[in-house]
Structures are given as structure tokens and as C-alpha cells.
Amino acid sequence: MRRIAAYTAALALGSCAAATRTAPPPEPDASARYTFWRPSPVLEAPDPNETVKNSAAVDWRDVDPDNLLIMELAGGGRVAIELATDFAPVHVANVRALARGNWWTPSSVYRVQENYVVQWGLNESDKPLPAGVVKAPPAEYDRALAGLDIRPLGFPDSYAPIVGHVNGWPVGYDPEAGRAWLTHCYGMVGVGRDLHPDTGTGGELYAVIGHAPRHLDRNIATIGRVLEGLDRLTAHPRGTEALGFIKDPKNHIAIARIRLASQMPAAERPSYQVMRTDTPTFSAFVTGRANRSGTFFRVPAGGVDVCNALVPTRRK
């Protein structure tokens, strides 16, 4: 089985107020040696949960059934994943081919590592790959910035020159280098791989279950995001082997099958929506996440990191 990051240790459900997110961020304070910026908290910012609740139909996009991967657990419960088609197209095509070939039926979750990832699937040594699967995909770890209409978050990031969102996905980007990549936030799904030049076939996948391991950004093919059900995997005893691998297969989480929603009978298909990220509603959501107010909070931060402003999703 692949070790992914083997050398590392380690839903919310929207009319809304005017947004301030697209304004330029405050100028850096060059007078203080270590001060890169000074947060400018917004008092009485919109409550982000209310923003979601009061959103309009136009604030959401439907998840395409061809991009919706449904994992059914043998013990009951379902994990739904949206595939990100714009960032690692060969890996995503592989995942679709593996699903259509019923390759993961059955399989298991064999790694649960505290504050890091869960990992599931099969290795190509376990079972021949179905037709149409590219055995050695290119290193789709980032992509050209050109062609992406990214909305910047508006706050500094500890890893990337700029972070923001495009089409419902969290991204880091570098305008000088002209590259963009998906950020490893909670719930993001990537492709397990061995050492270079292996990039993984897509047969073994992982999802982030803890604090964002952003050091994986640009080091691994990131292909999607869990929309629902990740808590069914996190509520499982951690693997006791190195990196959280679960030694005894009896203790794996059995997966009955994995398929695309488009493979399911129309009447059985679950359907999901993701909040659009190019709208005033999403801007207000971000402003609200960055400036928590209401009766509980005493001090709004005036900033938020891209992985603490997860794009809202919902069952349709």
C-alpha cells in the first residue's frame, strides 16, 4: 500500500449583506520587523451561518453526478466526494474509470492517522486495473493559473503568496510563477503515491481529517473533497502501526462499494450542492468567518485562513 506523505510525521447549509472581501487587503506595516499586516476587524459582520441560511438558489451550483463519488460502507453510512476536474484531470479520469469498473467493490479504509488522514482503496498489485486507467499519470500537483477566475480570500497565508477560491474550490496561487493548486484543507481528497516518479494511479485515496497539512500542497495530486460522511471514518480507532496504518484487516473499515452517482439508478442518486464562490453571498460568508460577532464573540479576528472558511455544501 502506498504511504502518501510517508515521510511526514504527522457542512453547513443563504440574501446577504454587502461584502468587503474583494477590497484590497490592508497595506503591510513595514515599520514593524515581523508584522506582515495588521488585521482590520469588521464589527457587526454578517453571521456566516445566517448568510448560508439566507442564501438564494443562485448562490449554489449542482454537483455533476459524473463528478460525485459515492462510497458505501459495509457497516452502513455513506461518504460522498466531489471530484475536482480542473486540477488533476488524468488522475480524476482514472478515479472515474476505477469506479465504473467497480474496482473498489469491495475494498477498505486501512489507515486512520490522528490529526492527519484516512486512506482507503486498493493497490494495483491487489487486482488488475480496469481498462482505461493510466498506470503512470503525470505529476498533476499544480496547474497553469491562466484560465482560472480566482477570487482572492483577502487575508495573508502562511504557505502561498495568495489563496482564494475558484468554482467552489480552495486554491493557493503564485501570479509570478503562473501556477495554482488545490490547498490541503480538512476534507480534501488526494491520491496516495510512492516516491517519485510514482504519482499514484488513484486506486488509493486519502482524505484530510485534521489540521490542514498544507505542506502536501504541490506535492501530491489533489482530486476532490468530501461533501458528507467523513465523520463516519474519523470516529474509528486510530491505526497503531506507523503512520496510522491498521495492522489487522479485521479492524479495517469495510467498504461495500464505490461508484459514481451517475452509475446509480436515477431514483437512488443523492444530489449535492456547493456554494458558488464568485458571489456577494460567498464574500459575505468569508467576511463573517473572518469577523465572528453575535452574542458569543468578544473580539473579531479580522482574518481567517483558507481552511477555516470551508465552502458550504448541502444535500439538495
Next chain:
Amino acid sequence: MRRIAAYTAALALGSCAAATRTAPPPEPDASARYTFWRPSPVLEAPDPNETVKNSAAVDWRDVDPDNLLIMELAGGGRVAIELATDFAPVHVANVRALARGNWWTPSSVYRVQENYVVQWGLNESDKPLPAGVVKAPPAEYDRALAGLDIRPLGFPDSYAPIVGHVNGWPVGYDPEAGRAWLTHCYGMVGVGRDLHPDTGTGGELYAVIGHAPRHLDRNIATIGRVLEGLDRLTAHPRGTEALGFIKDPKNHIAIARIRLASQMPAAERPSYQVMRTDTPTFSAFVTGRANRSGTFFRVPAGGVDVCNALVPTRRK
């Protein structure tokens, strides 16, 4: 029970290379509208796990048994927490008094919220408070910066003007305002509270189990950090009530008792160490976390956030 944030929705085990962390960070790039900085990746940075493994005894400090809270679970297993005495002294004194009064014997973990917190303890309405507990502590949500010898992390933060470490604790701070506070990273422990002016007695505590909810910084009394055993609480079905509260007490995680290590017979006391954060070793660790290299990584980030460079701890 208190709702804490009611309106919000690894341990590792060190001579090391020269450190670059205390050098000034790169100048902000004022030419690009949204670019606050440009990461300057360090190639072939020290492996952070090797840095910990090769550390010397002098790189570590012992955890005082009077600051070490031991939770024994009825079903087996133990959660160890270090109390942070410099940030919320009245709340910490309360926690010590509650432990010495065996107030939490027995009690339970009654909230497990995915990607957020676990919460445990008792409410003062459940049981009279022991002598010495301050019923309405002051709002110890931040403190004076003066008197803290903070080492800046050296990378930008999405919430605070500056982040860094002092005495093994992660902090945010504002030199202009002269205030400092503990940051809500994975494993940090805070005091559940109701709405202002309540600040919580310390009878109900929570620990962060997911992505750092940094919006809680400066909004709640933060009193410590889990050193070991948090995975025993995260591997539990999520509460199905709002905010992850577990409705049926039968499904709570039963706590047999909570006491300070100093209350235990000397022969039974567990002992822990925390890596010092004012050393070249820790600087090298941070540099390594910000610039992952070795055979797996292809691109070092050149930055890391304060909650993805958790201070190493170990059993002694």
C-alpha cells in the same frame, strides 16, 4: 452544559543544523496587490523528525506534576494535559482546585463535534464547587505582552499580526497593543463558557480535535494542551445533537477520574517533556516543518502556520 463557541458551528519524539528562523522574514512585496509575502523555500532543510530524534536532553523541559492533569477513562486509556500557567491563572487555579477536590470523579465527555472540539466535565449546577474555586473568574482571554520572551515563527499568519512560541506554547501577539494570547491549535484546551459576562469556572473543558478554530483566540480562556491520548476521544461517534452534543448519557465517554499528577503516588505518576522553543533545535524543527524535503517531497512550501508546527512532546 456550556456551549463554548456555541455560535460557531502528534506526538513526536534531538544536535541539529543551523537555524534560519530568527532571521527577519522576507520583505512584503508591495508591488503585487494581494501578495503579502513571497515564500523563500529552503532546499535540503533538516528533516523535522530527525531534528526531534537527534535532540539533546537540554532541548527539553519537564512538565511540572502540578501542571499535569491526568484524565483516566472508565473504558481504559488516559488523556494527559499540561496546564499553561502564564495565560489564564485564575482559571488554571480553578482547574487545580477542582482536580484536588476530586470534583470530576466521575464525569464524562459529552460532546464530540467533527473537525472542531471534544468537551467534558461537569457544570456547577450538577454539583457544588469545591472550596477555593473562583465562581466568576476574570476574562483571561489575553494577557500583557510584557514579560514574555516570545520567539517569532517567522512566517505570516492569517489572524494575528505575529505568531510565535514562548516556553513551549504557541502564541499570537500584537506589539502595538502590547497583548499576547494562546492560539487555538489542535490539542489546545480551553474553558467552556456561556455568554458574557460568564467566562466559565473551568468545570467544563474542551480540546480542539480538528482544523485550528483560531476565531476562538482572545474569546475564551485557553488553559493548556493535550500531551497524549486525545485520539482516545476523537475515535468516538460524533454527537448527533446541534454542536456535537451527545444526547444519550449512555453514549458519553465515561471518565473515571481526573487528578493532577502531583496527587498520584510518586511511583504511578506519568511524566512528560515538552521541547523548549528558545533553542536552535526548535528553530531547526520549524525550518524543517516549513521546508519539507527528503525523498517524498518535491516542493518545500517555504512557510508553515503555527498550528502545523506543533511543539514536540514526549513521555519521559
